[in-house]
Amino acid sequence: MITIEDLDIIAQKTKDRIDQSPARTVIRIATCMATGGIAAGSQAIMDLMHTRFDGSTDVEVQVVKKGCVGMCRLDPLVDVLVPGNEKVTYVKMDKERMQRVIEEHILGGQVVAEYTLHVANDHLLNDYTVLEA
Amino acid sequence: MATQQRQIVVSDGIDCHAKHADKNIVKMMRRALTKNNLADQIELVRAGCLSLCEFEPVVIVYPEGIVYSHVTASDVEAIVKEHLVAGTPVERLIAPENELRSERIPAIDNIPFFKDQVRIALRNCGMIDPENIDEYIAVQGYKALAKVLTTMTPDQVIDEMKKSGLRGRGGGGFPTGNKWEFAAKQDNTVKYMICNGDEGDPGAFMDRSVLESDPHSVLEAMTIGGYAIGSHQGFIYVRAEYPVAVERLQLAIEQARTYGLLGDNILGTGFAFDIDIRLGAGAFVCGEETALINSIEGKRGMPNPKPPFPAVSGLWGKPTVINNVETLASIPPIFLRGADWFSSIGTERSKGTKVFALGGNINHTGLVEVPMGTTLRQVIFDIGGGIPKGKKFKAVQTGGPSGGCITEEFLDTPIEYDTLIKLGSMMGSGGMIIMDEDTCMVDVARFYLDFTKDESCGKCSPCRIGTVRLLEILEKITMGKGTMDDLDALRNLGEQIKVASLCGLGQTAPNPVLSTLNYFYDEYVAHVVEKRCPAGVCKSLVHYEIDAQACKGCGVCAKNCPVEAITGEIKSAHLIDDDLCIRCGTCADVCNFDAVATH
Numbered sequence: 001m002i003t004i005e006d007l008d009i010i011a012q013k014t015k016d017r018i019d020q021s022p023a024r025t026v027i028r029i030a031t032c033m034a035t036g037g038i039a040a041g042s043q044a045i046m047d048l049m050h051t052r053f054d055g056s057t058d059v060e061v062q063v064v065k066k067g068c069v070g071m072c073r074l075d076p077l078v079d080v081l082v083p084g085n086e087k088v089t090y091v092k093m094d095k096e097r098m099q100r101v102i103e104e105h106i107l108g109g110q111v112v113a114e115y116t117l118h119v120a121n122d123h124l125l126n127d128y129t130v131l132e133a
Numbered sequence: 134m135a136t137q138q139r140q141i142v143v144s145d146g147i148d149c150h151a152k153h154a155d156k157n158i159v160k161m162m163r164r165a166l167t168k169n170n171l172a173d174q175i176e177l178v179r180a181g182c183l184s185l186c187e188f189e190p191v192v193i194v195y196p197e198g199i200v201y202s203h204v205t206a207s208d209v210e211a212i213v214k215e216h217l218v219a220g221t222p223v224e225r226l227i228a229p230e231n232e233l234r235s236e237r238i239p240a241i242d243n244i245p246f247f248k249d250q251v252r253i254a255l256r257n258c259g260m261i262d263p264e265n266i267d268e269y270i271a272v273q274g275y276k277a278l279a280k281v282l283t284t285m286t287p288d289q290v291i292d293e294m295k296k297s298g299l300r301g302r303g304g305g306g307f308p309t310g311n312k313w314e315f316a317a318k319q320d321n322t323v324k325y326m327i328c329n330g331d332e333g334d335p336g337a338f339m340d341r342s343v344l345e346s347d348p349h350s351v352l353e354a355m356t357i358g359g360y361a362i363g364s365h366q367g368f369i370y371v372r373a374e375y376p377v378a379v380e381r382l383q384l385a386i387e388q389a390r391t392y393g394l395l396g397d398n399i400l401g402t403g404f405a406f407d408i409d410i411r412l413g414a415g416a417f418v419c420g421e422e423t424a425l426i427n428s429i430e431g432k433r434g435m436p437n438p439k440p441p442f443p444a445v446s447g448l449w450g451k452p453t454v455i456n457n458v459e460t461l462a463s464i465p466p467i468f469l470r471g472a473d474w475f476s477s478i479g480t481e482r483s484k485g486t487k488v489f490a491l492g493g494n495i496n497h498t499g500l501v502e503v504p505m506g507t508t509l510r511q512v513i514f515d516i517g518g519g520i521p522k523g524k525k526f527k528a529v530q531t532g533g534p535s536g537g538c539i540t541e542e543f544l545d546t547p548i549e550y551d552t553l554i555k556l557g558s559m560m561g562s563g564g565m566i567i568m569d570e571d572t573c574m575v576d577v578a579r580f581y582l583d584f585t586k587d588e589s590c591g592k593c594s595p596c597r598i599g600t601v602r603l604l605e606i607l608e609k610i611t612m613g614k615g616t617m618d619d620l621d622a623l624r625n626l627g628e629q630i631k632v633a634s635l636c637g638l639g640q641t642a643p644n645p646v647l648s649t650l651n652y653f654y655d656e657y658v659a660h661v662v663e664k665r666c667p668a669g670v671c672k673s674l675v676h677y678e679i680d681a682q683a684c685k686g687c688g689v690c691a692k693n694c695p696v697e698a699i700t701g702e703i704k705s706a707h708l709i710d711d712d713l714c715i716r717c718g719t720c721a722d723v724c725n726f727d728a729v730a731t732h
Contacts, residue, residue, distance in 0.1 A: 001393030003401050004279045007270055014271035018261055032259065034345040035338075035377050067346020069259030070500030071246065077259075089241035113237050114140070114196035120185060120235040122245055122518070123496070125193060125200075128142060128180035 017062065020087050026060050027106060028081040031093075033065035036072030044095045045076055052102055059107065073127060074117075080105055090115040091126050139217065140195040141166075144180040158190045161206055165213040175217065184496060186523045188233055194222075200235045202228040246497050249516050251478065253486045254302075254339075254462040255502045258346035263381050266388040269349040275394055277468035278353050281360060282402040290361040291317055296472035298484030299464070303329055303420065303457030304535065304561045304637070306483075306550040309464075312454055315444035316362040319452035324364035326355050326406075327448065327455040329425060330371035330378070333417035334533030335584060337564035339488040340458035342500055344371065344378035347462065348385035352395065352408060354461035357468065359406040362454055367408040370425055372415045382410055417534075417588035421636045422447075422455045424590065435590045436636035457562070459488055479505035483549040487563055491517045494524065494569035503548075510544040513567055524569040528652070532561025534581045534588075535641030537648025538574065557648040559641070573670035574653040575660055579607040581645035589638060596639030599630035603646060611671040615661040624650055672716040675731050679720075681706035683728035690720035690729065 002010070016025055029049060031042050046065070053061045071077065074091040080101065081087050088111055090101060097115055104110045118125040145158045159179045166172045185191050188202035192212060199222050201212060208226050215223045228235075238244055252258075261268040269275070281290055295310030316324060328351055332340040344351065355367045371379055386408055389395040397405045411429045418424045419434040426448050428434040447453025463485060467475045476484045483505035489512060492498050496518030503512060509529060513519065520526050528538040537558035539546070546552050550560050568577065586600040606623055609615050627643030627650075634640045650657060659665045666674040679690070679699075684706040691699040691707060698714045701707030709720065709729075721729040 001396075001398065001401065004283065007275055007279060007400075010267050010270045011273070011276075014267040018268050018271045020260070030262070033377075034342060035375075038377065064262040065264055066261070067258045067263045068342040068500065069241070069247075070255070070342070070502075071241065071497075072499050073497070077241070086240055087242075088239040091241070111239060112196075113239075114198065117238040117241060117244060118193075118195075118198045118235070119238055119244060120183075120200050120233055123184045124244070125142070125183060125198075125235075127496075128144065128178075128183055130178050130180060 020081065022084050022086060024081060024083050026062055026083065028062040028064060028079070029106065030064050030066035030079040030081070032068065032075055032077040034068035036068060037075045037077065040072075040075035040092075041094060042076035042078075045078065045093055045098045048095050048098055049102070061106065074124070082106070082109070088116060091117055138174055138196075140176045140178060141217075142178045142180045142193040142195070143190065144183045144185070144193075145190045157206070158192065158204055158209060161209045162192070162213070165209055166217075169213055169218055171213070171217055182522045184518075184521060184523070185233070188228060197222065198235065198237055200228060200233060201226045202233055246499070246501070246516055246518070249507075249511065250502050251486050251504050252502045253466050253475075253478075254343060254459045254488055255346075255500065256466065257350060258342060261347070263346050263348055264384055266349060266385065266392060266394075269347070273469055274349055274465075275353055275400075277465040278356055278394070279400055281357050281468055282400060282404055287317060287361045287363065290357065290468075293468065293472045294361070294464075297467045297475040298472075298479075299460065299467065299475065300483065300550060301457055302459035302463070302487065302563070304532070304559070306560060309456060309460055312444060312456070313358060313361050315442065316364075316452045316454045319445060321452050323366075323451045324362055325448045325451055325453040326359045326362065326364045326367040327425070327429070327453060328355055328367065328369040328371075328461055329420060329422075329455050329457045330369055330375070331413045331416075331420040331425060332372065332375075332458070332562060333415070333420050333588070334535075334562050334564045336492045336566050337490045337533060337562045339490055339500055339563055341375050341378055343458050343462045344375065345381055348378075348381045349389065350462045350465055351382075351458055352385055352389055354456075354464035355408060356395065356399065356406045357464060358454060358456065358461075360404055362452070364454070365405050365407070367406065368429055368448070369408060369410050370413055370419070370429060371410060373412040374415050379410065379412065386410070416590070417584075418590045418636070418638050421638060424636065425455065426453065433590075435592045436638075438635060459563070480547060480549050482551055487548065487560065489563045489565045491565050491567065493530075493566040494520055494572070495567040496521050505549055506547040508545050508547055509539065512548070512565070513544070517567070520567065520569050522569075524571065527568045527570050527572055528574065528577075530558075530566040530568065530577065530581075530645070531564070532559035532641075532644070533564045534585050535559060535637065535644055536561045536564075537644045538568075538577065538652060539648075540652045557644065557651055559644070571668050571670070573611075573666050573668040574649040574656050575607065575611055575666075576668075576670045578646045578649045579604065579611055582607055582642070585638065585642040589642070593633075593635040593639060595630045595633035596635070596642060599626060599634075599639070600642050602626060603630070603643060607646065610657065610660050611666070612673045613660065613664040613671075615657075617658075617661055620650065620654075620657055620661065669731050675716050676711055677709050677714055677716065677718070677720060678730050678732065679707050679709055680728045680730055683726050685726055685728075687725070689723050689725065693719050693723045695719065 049063045078090045192201040299309045300306045423437040443453040488502045582604040591597045686704040698710045
């Protein structure tokens with residue numbers, strides 16, 4: 001059983017984990033795993049990352065589930081938080097796209113801009129419906 | 134497949150109002166790519182409406198994200214040669230900055246969708262890992278509980294709640310502090326605290342989102358409530374159709390028990406409280422307090438007359454408080470930041486924020502949380518991004534099957550419990566279905582009645598029989614067999630169901646009919662008198678006709694008609710036999726010359 005003091009200790013210890021700012025010290029990849037995300041296929045992304053970051057890589061990465069921010073139509077959403085950098089949210093992700101984000105952004109340090117939000121006159125351009133490939 | 138380094142998105146305005154747009158841009162682009170041997174390396178996507186109607190046809194080249202607007206046939210060649218082959222964007226074709234602002238946004242929080250929101254109930258949703266109690270603790274989780282248990286008496290807790298002005302977010306809008314006070318005043322050693330997670334409104338999913346994304350905030354708030362009213366046992370009633378929510382709640386309860394945040398001696402203060410989950414089978418009526426209680430007791434989910442109110446005699450006859458998920462999720466911040474902070478947000482009679490689930494004909498479907506008093510227009514147009522495909526707004530349905538439709542002229546109404554009721558609708562649980570000009574309001578009323586008719590538990594006759602009769606009349610009208618007397622009957626019957634029904638389900642079920650009758654009477658009259666559905670939705674009233682001038686006599690429609698209702702010689706105008714036609718719309722879909730019209 002924990003005491004009130006323990007609450008502060010736990011909070012202190014976990015502060016860095018949830019830090020959304022560049023001040024954090026460990027890489028965090030948070031994938032939307034609420035119903036909207038799961039329905040759009042986020043489980044495959046989680047599986048990929050668990051395989052990729054199974055502890056055998058040199059890089060320390062927190063692979064976590066996150067809840068719903070309310071933008072379900074852009075699911076699966078993946079937040080990539082790299083120490084020293086602003087948070088990057090990737091939208092409409094899948095396994096192949098995630099593969100690229102892992103290599104280029106998480107390991108290579110280069111943001112994959114085309115998977116981020118693209119806005120023109122306040123309209124989200126990632127949000128189009130594909131009529132034919 | 135080799136990784137395609139580039140993607141081109143073309144929106145040619147084919148399904149929107151950009152009539153001037155050249156619809157052949159995609160074909161030309163494909164030809165140009167093949168000619169330049171780029172077809173394998175570039176993914177060409179033909180997009181639906183980008184809501185950039187005035188700029189279409191639009192060509193976007195990724196990864197740069199360069200937007201070319203008003204693209205013509207000769208521009209396609211230039212884009213391929215100069216940009217894709219030579220690698221230099223065609224400056225002269227890029228829309229000027231002040232006309233078309235285009236940018237990449239790495240952090241999702243900076244888009245208009247989030248800028249105007251104030252997140253209290255959803256504060257942790259999408260920020261923390263819902264399966265990790267430590268992360269919840271790191272965002273000041275269980276701190277409100279610690280403060281309540283160590284520095285406040287139950288009476289003080291209730292006073293703080295009353296001062297905050299928080300009202301139930303599940304539909305009723307009853308002040309939460311008062312509810313707690315009634316239960317606290319009951320002299321009984323056994324009391325219960327229930328979380329109502331039986332979210333049944335079609336189109337509402339905020340409770341699901343909170344339970345899946347931040348389950349600990351609900352557990353913490355229930356424990357605070359338990360302390361305030363003198364309860365030691367809580368139940369979360371959640372529908373079995375929410376498996377992810379149930380799984381995360383179970384995990385959260387186990388974690389909280391391990392930490393001693395639920396159990397006999399919470400945080401060493403001696404206060405005991407535990408929570409169990411009860412699964413509902415998804416009956417809409419079980420969102421009603423007394424029906425919910427019956428369901429937890431193992432009985433059929435049917436309401437009882439009130440009084441006695443659950444706060445006096447609820448679960449197993451004991452004093453019981455039932456709070457909705459969103460209400461509970463708003464409680465910890467009230468104790469962390471104070472009732473004054475909370476009551477400073479919102480309006481005089483509606484404090485704090487409300488979560489809305491935007492759905493229907495709106496660009497940004499999803500969940501938004503805004504301060505009470507925000508106008509409908511701000512929610513629908515500023516945050517929700519307006520109506521897709523350049524269509525006109527027609528109405529917004531708030532409050533789900535219990536609510537009503539609100540029209541354009543009332544869009545500047547601030548959202549409050551009382552203002553929405555005045556407009557013949559209600560806040561409800563916060564579902565907002567937005568409808569565009571192509572929506573038939575009679576059909577909308579029919580849809581909701583079909584739902585409430587199914588969900589009526591059958592205990593009282595006004596609701597059981599009344600909703601069926603209402604639906605029958607509505608169906609008659611949509612079939613073109615209605616009379617003007619039917620419209621009066623709808624109104625009379627609706628009013629009587631409202632006053633005579635036992636519970637909230639029946640008392641509100643006629644609202645969609647009454648409010649559409651009120652605001653869209655003309656549309657009802659068109660169905661009844663002219664036998665016409667102005668929106669072209671009601672199948673029986675729609676007639677398909679081939680425009681002899683536009684028809685080239687290709688025969689595609691006749692070939693595709695499933696009931697062989699179309700006749701005609703090749704190369705001469707075809708004809709639809711209205712008696713045989715089943716109004717499936719296939720002919721209109723397959724016609725290459727837009728020659729099939731409906732009226």
